[in-house]
Amino acid sequence: MGAKTLFDKIWDTHVVHSIKDGPQVVYIDRHFIHEVTSPQAFAGLKKRGIGVFNTSKTIATADHNVPTKDQHLPIKDALSRHQVNTLINNCDEFGVELYGLGHPYQGIVHVIGPELGITQPGMTIVCGDSHTSTHGAFGNIAFGIGTSEVEQVLATQCVLQRKPKTMKIQVDGKLKQGVVSKDIILYVISQISTSGGTGYFVEFCGSAIESLSMEARMTICNMSIEMGARGGMIAPDETTFEYIKGREFAPNGTDWDKKLAHWKALKTDKDAVFDTEYHFNAVDIEPMITYGTNPGMGIGITESVPAINPTSDPSLTKALDYMDLQGGGQLLGKKIDYVFIGSCTNSRIEDLRMVADLVKGKQKADHVNAMIIPGSKQVEKQAMEEGIDQILAGAGFELRQPGCSACLGMNEDKVPTGKYCVSTSNRNFEGRQGPGARTMLASPLTAAAAAITGHITDVRKMLN
Amino acid sequence: MEKFKKLISTAVALSLQDVDTDQIIPARFLKATTREGFGDNLFRDWRYNANDEPNSDFILNQSEVGGEILVAGKNFGCGSSREHAAWAIYDYGFKVVISSFFADIFKNNALNNGLLPVQISDEFLLKIFAAIEVDNKTQLEVDLENEQITIIQTRESENFDINPYKKYCLQEGYDDIDFLISKREEIEAFENTISI
Numbered sequence: 001m002g003a004k005t006l007f008d009k010i011w012d013t014h015v016v017h018s019i020k021d022g023p024q025v026v027y028i029d030r031h032f033i034h035e036v037t038s039p040q041a042f043a044g045l046k047k048r049g050i051g052v053f054n055t056s057k058t059i060a061t062a063d064h065n066v067p068t069k070d071q072h073l074p075i076k077d078a079l080s081r082h083q084v085n086t087l088i089n090n091c092d093e094f095g096v097e098l099y100g101l102g103h104p105y106q107g108i109v110h111v112i113g114p115e116l117g118i119t120q121p122g123m124t125i126v127c128g129d130s131h132t133s134t135h136g137a138f139g140n141i142a143f144g145i146g147t148s149e150v151e152q153v154l155a156t157q158c159v160l161q162r163k164p165k166t167m168k169i170q171v172d173g174k175l176k177q178g179v180v181s182k183d184i185i186l187y188v189i190s191q192i193s194t195s196g197g198t199g200y201f202v203e204f205c206g207s208a209i210e211s212l213s214m215e216a217r218m219t220i221c222n223m224s225i226e227m228g229a230r231g232g233m234i235a236p237d238e239t240t241f242e243y244i245k246g247r248e249f250a251p252n253g254t255d256w257d258k259k260l261a262h263w264k265a266l267k268t269d270k271d272a273v274f275d276t277e278y279h280f281n282a283v284d285i286e287p288m289i290t291y292g293t294n295p296g297m298g299i300g301i302t303e304s305v306p307a308i309n310p311t312s313d314p315s316l317t318k319a320l321d322y323m324d325l326q327g328g329g330q331l332l333g334k335k336i337d338y339v340f341i342g343s344c345t346n347s348r349i350e351d352l353r354m355v356a357d358l359v360k361g362k363q364k365a366d367h368v369n370a371m372i373i374p375g376s377k378q379v380e381k382q383a384m385e386e387g388i389d390q391i392l393a394g395a396g397f398e399l400r401q402p403g404c405s406a407c408l409g410m411n412e413d414k415v416p417t418g419k420y421c422v423s424t425s426n427r428n429f430e431g432r433q434g435p436g437a438r439t440m441l442a443s444p445l446t447a448a449a450a451a452i453t454g455h456i457t458d459v460r461k462m463l464n
Numbered sequence: 465m466e467k468f469k470k471l472i473s474t475a476v477a478l479s480l481q482d483v484d485t486d487q488i489i490p491a492r493f494l495k496a497t498t499r500e501g502f503g504d505n506l507f508r509d510w511r512y513n514a515n516d517e518p519n520s521d522f523i524l525n526q527s528e529v530g531g532e533i534l535v536a537g538k539n540f541g542c543g544s545s546r547e548h549a550a551w552a553i554y555d556y557g558f559k560v561v562i563s564s565f566f567a568d569i570f571k572n573n574a575l576n577n578g579l580l581p582v583q584i585s586d587e588f589l590l591k592i593f594a595a596i597e598v599d600n601k602t603q604l605e606v607d608l609e610n611e612q613i614t615i616i617q618t619r620e621s622e623n624f625d626i627n628p629y630k631k632y633c634l635q636e637g638y639d640d641i642d643f644l645i646s647k648r649e650e651i652e653a654f655e656n657t658i659s660i
């Protein structure tokens with residue numbers, strides 16, 4: 001048998017059926033659903049008069065559309081309320097476990113899966129959400145699907161998919177001070193563009209990746225979709241096993257031993273061939289920030305925005321117009337209005353700790369509106385236990401309740417037209433954080449630094 | 465799903481790259497629980513200004529142009545997995561989207577809804593944009609059977625690729641769920657062999 005990549009090993013053992021010259025029927029081990037992309041799928045089941053194929057493999061939560069204040073009160077917006085209620089009713093009717101508002105496990109779908117130990121190595125995982133790629137940090141195949149595919153999984157526990165090509169992205173070396181995993185992935189996307197990974201499934205490897213914590217690895221896999229890839233994965237190792245052990249839905253006893261033996265074998269063979277490979281050096285990476293309207297438009301914090309030539313590059317011209325930035329100029333010192341720390345990219349306890357460490361004893365700039373949205377009820381609880389909430393409040397940050405919040409501006413948390421927001425989320429598309437909002441993506445450290453000084457800042461100057 | 469065979473139509477040209485799903489349908493319009501009506505908010509923030517008045521610069525508001533084909537720059541549909549993007553385009557009245565490159569999830573979503581994504585070369589895409597620029601009544605023919613796209617006025621054409629299974633589904637109006645449900649027994653047998 002030929003040498004195989006980790007991706008191939010997991011994929012091949014999940015194929016139920018192959019259509020000649022067509023897609024394959026892939027069995028799905030875990031299916032996460034939320035209020036926005038599931039209602040039409042349940043409606044489809046009802047229309048066909050069928051139930052959920054295997055309710056034990058589907059987990060639901062409410063995150064995209066929920067308020068991040070006063071979650072104990074009824075949702076004010078009628079449409080949002082209706083959508084969240086539709087999820088409650090569907091889960092009830094079809095027998096799906098729901099960690100809805102008020103539940104101690106509620107949170108952003110890609111935060112709760114890992115923290116509950118539901119996400120495990122070797123699995124196939126899908127969700128009607130593109131950032132499902134987050135779960136790949138545990139060495140599994142996780143990818144986002146559309147609502148028709150959500151319906152497929154509910155109806156049959158399978159999706160029809162064409163096998164993607166494989167890409168290796170190796171990052172070696174030691175990260176410089178002030179550079180964190182968010183900077184790695186923003187750097188990689190700036191190098192290979194937002195479509196560079198389209199058609200591929202990525203495996204991240206190399207010493208810089210291996211040295212990262214699980215939460216930092218999730219940030220990287222989370223944004224693999226932003227380079228167009230179906231998903232990203234990192235081979236499981238001791239860091240992975242240590243993280244999973246003892247979590248709510250992690251295997252235990254002899255089951256743990258059996259699973260562990262299986263997980264330890266989940267590696268790309270030495271001679272396996274990837275369709276494409278990239279190599280990067282960690283020392284080349286600076287704290288990153290985006291200047292444009294897609295996540296590939298990123299630069300090192302001390303670099304200049306690219307100069308434009310309007311005739312040859314209408315998309316860049318449009319992006320800088322929207323951002324009201326000059327081609328060729330620097331971002332350092334640019335005054336900002338909002339700081340958003342949250343989203344499935346950077347809302348875990350380590351992110352909050354990182355921010356708290358930096359802002360402890362300091363005060364945010366007066367003109368900045370700084371909000372922090374924990375990824376889940378459990379993150380929120382832990383932040384309180386560690387006193388992080390007090391530190392943040394002391395520095396003038398507003399700690400809100402778990403949800404997607406201003407990451408996509410579906411609830412009332414939005415950035416107003418024309419305002420600049422340094423955001424730890426994953427998309428800086430036009431209007432993503434609210435109509436006319438100007439988003440600059442960065443790490444939690446860089447975002448926190450901007451909140452303190454009130455302008456784009458090189459966080460390295462604030463360390464030590 | 466509706467059947468698709470061949471389409472001859474004028475086209476709307478949107479010559480921007482990296483058109484993401486947040487532009488196609490902004491998140492704040494994703495609150496519906498049915499599939500209908502998303503066309504009203506297709507390209508909402510480009511179509512309307514902050515006061516909800518139509519923005520006359522935007523192509524969809526220029527009444528002399530129209531058609532059932534949308535032609536867009538490279539990397540169309542990047543961003544979120546929201547199928548609402550495909551629903552919005554279809555609901556608005558487009559049956560075909562042409563680009564030189566599509567984001568993966570968008571392409572799947574389109575195919576699952578009878579919206580045909582036609583991927584062509586960068587050169588042919590430029591030819592189409594140029595033809596429409598000269599004459600916005602330019603007609604395109606999209607022939608699924610022969611996997612061919614033709615600019616009627618100039619008779620220039622190019623072949624495009626589509627997976628044979630997906631082609632069959634579009635031609636027959638057959639969708640993936642029908643197929644998967646027909647495989648239920650095989651799936652059950654598979655499920656019994658796994659331990660996760």
Ligand code: SF4
Pocket residue numbers: 063064108109110129131343344345403404407408425426
């Ligand atoms: S936090 Fe943002 S990117 Fe993540 S699931 Fe929610 S809306 Fe999507």
